[in-house]
Amino acid sequence: MEVDRMEQLKNQILHWKNQIRPWLHQGEELIHQIPPTQLYAAIGAVLLTTFFLLLFRLFKRTKFNTIVLAGLSGSGKTVLFYQLRDGSSHQGTVTSMEPNEGTFVLHSEITKKGKIKPIHIVDVPGHSRLRPKLDEFLPRAAGVVFVVDALEFLPNCRAASEYLYDILTRVSFVKKKTPVLILCNKVDKVTAHTKEFIRKQLEKEIDKFRASRTAISDADVANEYTLGVPGEAFAFSQCHNKVTVAEASGLTGDISQLEQFIREYVKS
Structure with a gap:
């Protein structure tokens, strides 16, 4: 009984993996289409925004x-x-x-x-x-x-x-x-x-x-x-x-x- 459950779980994971794979592939293609300068600028903007948000929260909590x-x-x-x-x-x-x-x-x-x-x-x-x-x-x-x-x-x-x-x-x-x-x-x-x-x-x-x-x-x-x-x-x-x-x-x-x-x- 336990072996059957493990087999079902394994099959479910494989099913999810097969469904996600096309999305990941499309995402990779989209990233490759973006010019490197724009990509780096976007990543930099995200990192900078995250940094300032963390800094703001830390400063706000400092009492x-x-x-x-x-x-x-x-x-x-x-x-x-x-x-x-x-x-x-x-x-x-x-x-x-x-x-x-x-x-x-x-x-x-x-x-x-x-x-x-x-x-x-x-x-x-x-x-x-x-x-x-x-x-x-x-x-x-x-x-x-x-x-x-x-x-x-x-x-x-x-x-x-x-x-x-x-x-x-x-x-x-x-x-x-x-x-x-x-x-x-x-x-x-x-x-x-x-x-x-x-x-x-x-x-x-x-x-x-x-x-x-x-x-x-x-x-x-x-x-x-x-x-x-x-x-x-x-x-x-x-x-x-x-x-x-x-x-x-x-x-x-x-x-x-x-x-x-x-x-x-x-x-x-």
């Missing part, structure tokens, strides 16, 4: 899931990193000399049902000599969180403003329109400054930097975007990158506004 934590040393970036990762402050940690980097599901979302997209979080050291490391991560950032110490803000206002100015004026960063969250950390302390006060002071300082850098060299102009509107006082609302301000307390674990920003730009 960044990296969130960069930047800011001055001591602002509390590393505490926030650990709160996001495992819900602990690690006793305040110490000043980071190397980036803290990890890909994980946010601690607050571990118990949620369904598929949760992991976030790639990078905590870039705030020391001035180590800031160039920021260049490694900004190109693939879905969002940048600029952490400000709300408790010791005034003594560090100028330095924080200059660092933020340098980020917001990078041509490549502006072209990508990467969103920025200015996160006022340590607001649990009674003497901490409010986010509105911090926002206004940062805007005033950045306005001063903008005015003082009008005589930069041509080489710098190529790599630096001019902030604000000429003749008007600077405001974050004038930036091409969306800039928002929020509050947090890394030590107490009050980071809901930070998590909201992350999930706005890295969807589950």
Whole structure:
């Protein structure tokens, strides 16, 4: 019985082969009739179209899931990193000399049902000599969180403003329109400054930097975007990158506004 079935299948395949053969023969004759230059041009057009379609699909599917934590040393970036990762402050940690980097599901979302997209979080050291490391991560950032110490803000206002100015004026960063969250950390302390006060002071300082850098060299102009509107006082609302301000307390674990920003730009 099994032998009969195999014989029938074999005969069916031979039948199909005999039916297809004339079509293949006609196809070969048609190809030979086409001038070589036209044939090569047609093949090239098909290959080129296929390549661009694949490239388009790949580019369309590329969605960044990296969130960069930047800011001055001591602002509390590393505490926030650990709160996001495992819900602990690690006793305040110490000043980071190397980036803290990890890909994980946010601690607050571990118990949620369904598929949760992991976030790639990078905590870039705030020391001035180590800031160039920021260049490694900004190109693939879905969002940048600029952490400000709300408790010791005034003594560090100028330095924080200059660092933020340098980020917001990078041509490549502006072209990508990467969103920025200015996160006022340590607001649990009674003497901490409010986010509105911090926002206004940062805007005033950045306005001063903008005015003082009008005589930069041509080489710098190529790599630096001019902030604000000429003749008007600077405001974050004038930036091409969306800039928002929020509050947090890394030590107490009050980071809901930070998590909201992350999930706005890295969807589950």
